[in-house]
Structures are given as C-alpha cells and as structure tokens.
Amino acid sequence: MLDAPKPAASTWEIATTFNEISLSSFGGGLSAWSREMVVARRKWMDDPEFLSAMTICRILPGANQVNLAVFVGTKLNGMRGAAAALAGLIFMPTVLLMAIAALYAVFQHSHAVQHVLAGFAAAAVAMTLQMVWKTGRTTLTSVVPVLLFALTFVLNGVLRWPLWWTLLITAPLGIGWAWRRAHRRIKAQATLEPHAVPKAGATGAAP
Structure with a gap:
C-alpha cells in the first residue's frame, strides 16, 4: 500500500x-x-x-x-x-x-x-x-493519556514545578506508553496479514 x-x-x-x-x-x-x-x-x-x-x-x-x-x-x-x-x-x-x-x-x-x-x-x-x-x-481517549495529563497539570500547574523537571518525569512515561502501543499494533498487524483475503485478480483464474 x-x-x-x-x-x-x-x-x-x-x-x-x-x-x-x-x-x-x-x-x-x-x-x-x-x-x-x-x-x-x-x-x-x-x-x-x-x-x-x-x-x-x-x-x-x-x-x-x-x-x-x-x-x-x-x-x-x-x-x-x-x-x-x-x-x-x-x-x-x-x-x-x-x-x-x-x-x-x-x-x-x-x-x-x-x-x-x-x-x-x-x-x-x-x-x-x-x-x-x-x-x-x-486525544484523551484512554486511561494512560488522562493520567499523564493529570500528572502534568498537577506538577506544572499546581505545584509550579519547572517545565524541565515535569518533562523528566512525564516524557519517559509517555514515550514508553506510546512505544508499547505502537509495538502491539505492529505485532497485531503482522499476525493478521497471513490470514488476509487476497485481492481480486491477485491470482490467476482456474482454467
């Protein structure tokens, strides 16, 4: 594709x-x-x-x-x-x-x-x-993004931590979650591909 x-x-x-x-x-x-x-x-x-x-x-x-x-x-x-x-x-x-x-x-x-x-x-x-x-x-469609949003708001908005300190905590968590999510998606696609139905015309018609 x-x-x-x-x-x-x-x-x-x-x-x-x-x-x-x-x-x-x-x-x-x-x-x-x-x-x-x-x-x-x-x-x-x-x-x-x-x-x-x-x-x-x-x-x-x-x-x-x-x-x-x-x-x-x-x-x-x-x-x-x-x-x-x-x-x-x-x-x-x-x-x-x-x-x-x-x-x-x-x-x-x-x-x-x-x-x-x-x-x-x-x-x-x-x-x-x-x-x-x-x-x-x-974007806030699952539990992890909501928790990351809440944690960032508390650290930076309520406790007034500097942005760099906030990112040192939230960025690794967000990157790790996104990487695992993408890895699972790729693995699921790889599992489904061998069972995909071939497109019309992909194989020759029977004589």
Missing part, C-alpha cells in the same frame, strides 16, 4: 494563513487560533500531530508560536514554507504593535482602553479553553 501524499501548500497560502492566525488572535489565544486554522480549516495536520508539534515547540528555546510556524511551514514547503510562515506570523503584528504602542503611550490612562484590553484577555482565555476541549476529546 502506498503512503498517502504529504500535505503541501504554496508559500503564499502559508503566509496568508499565518497572517490570519496572527490577526485573529489579537489580544491572545494564539495557540487556539493556530489549531483552528492548521487542523480544523486547512487540514494540514490532525490533532495528535498538532499537539506533538506544540509539545516540541514548547520544549525548544524561543517563542512557542514562532517555533510552531517554522515547524508547519517546513513540513509543507521546506525552507521557503518556513520563511513564509514566519513572515506571515510576525509582519502585520509588528506593524500594528508599533502603531498601538504609540497610541497607548498617549491614552494609557483611559478607562475605555483598560476595559477593551480586559475584554481581549477574556476572549483569549475562552479560545484557549476551547482548544483544550476540542483537542482533549480526540
């Missing part, structure tokens, strides 16, 4: 998509909008692949979303895709931020401005919770 072709996109499509992500997430919620565009709309990744990419990008140095843009762009169109994703993600926000910073310096004490910023923050929290709910429904 031939492998399915990898998803591909033009540099322009990548740039405009990440430009839409950056502008849609004005005020926060960048991770949620990244998932909405990359997974739900463009179908460039599925939820497990997106979460794996997000995990890698959070571990590596640098801004998480910049790392993710480079990851997705490289996957879709190599180095040109990475450059297009990075440009789309940061160009317009940089221009807008410079303009907003100039305005904020003048109107920073205005109550209306403070209320607007508070509204943006609330929307960002809602988008993040929406992403957690949607991705959780597709």
Whole structure:
C-alpha cells in the first residue's frame, strides 16, 4: 500500500494563513487560533500531530508560536514554507504593535482602553479553553493519556514545578506508553496479514 501524499501548500497560502492566525488572535489565544486554522480549516495536520508539534515547540528555546510556524511551514514547503510562515506570523503584528504602542503611550490612562484590553484577555482565555476541549476529546481517549495529563497539570500547574523537571518525569512515561502501543499494533498487524483475503485478480483464474 502506498503512503498517502504529504500535505503541501504554496508559500503564499502559508503566509496568508499565518497572517490570519496572527490577526485573529489579537489580544491572545494564539495557540487556539493556530489549531483552528492548521487542523480544523486547512487540514494540514490532525490533532495528535498538532499537539506533538506544540509539545516540541514548547520544549525548544524561543517563542512557542514562532517555533510552531517554522515547524508547519517546513513540513509543507521546506525552507521557503518556513520563511513564509514566519513572515506571515510576525509582519502585520509588528506593524500594528508599533502603531498601538504609540497610541497607548498617549491614552494609557483611559478607562475605555483598560476595559477593551480586559475584554481581549477574556476572549483569549475562552479560545484557549476551547482548544483544550476540542483537542482533549480526540486525544484523551484512554486511561494512560488522562493520567499523564493529570500528572502534568498537577506538577506544572499546581505545584509550579519547572517545565524541565515535569518533562523528566512525564516524557519517559509517555514515550514508553506510546512505544508499547505502537509495538502491539505492529505485532497485531503482522499476525493478521497471513490470514488476509487476497485481492481480486491477485491470482490467476482456474482454467
């Protein structure tokens, strides 16, 4: 069986998509909008692949979303895709931020401005919770992922352990579980293959 072709996109499509992500997430919620565009709309990744990419990008140095843009762009169109994703993600926000910073310096004490910023923050929290709910429904489908999620939340979110210490505990557990699961799947497929029914035309017709 031939492998399915990898998803591909033009540099322009990548740039405009990440430009839409950056502008849609004005005020926060960048991770949620990244998932909405990359997974739900463009179908460039599925939820497990997106979460794996997000995990890698959070571990590596640098801004998480910049790392993710480079990851997705490289996957879709190599180095040109990475450059297009990075440009789309940061160009317009940089221009807008410079303009907003100039305005904020003048109107920073205005109550209306403070209320607007508070509204943006609330929307960002809602988008993040929406992403957690949607991705959780597709990935937390057995006991082990739920336990790993709970352990990570307690160590990093409640006890405030540094990310590296949390990963030193949860990463080996998650990798070991995933390896055993993949090994069992491969073994099961190998067991079933000798008993598979041959396709029509695979053997010659009886004379």
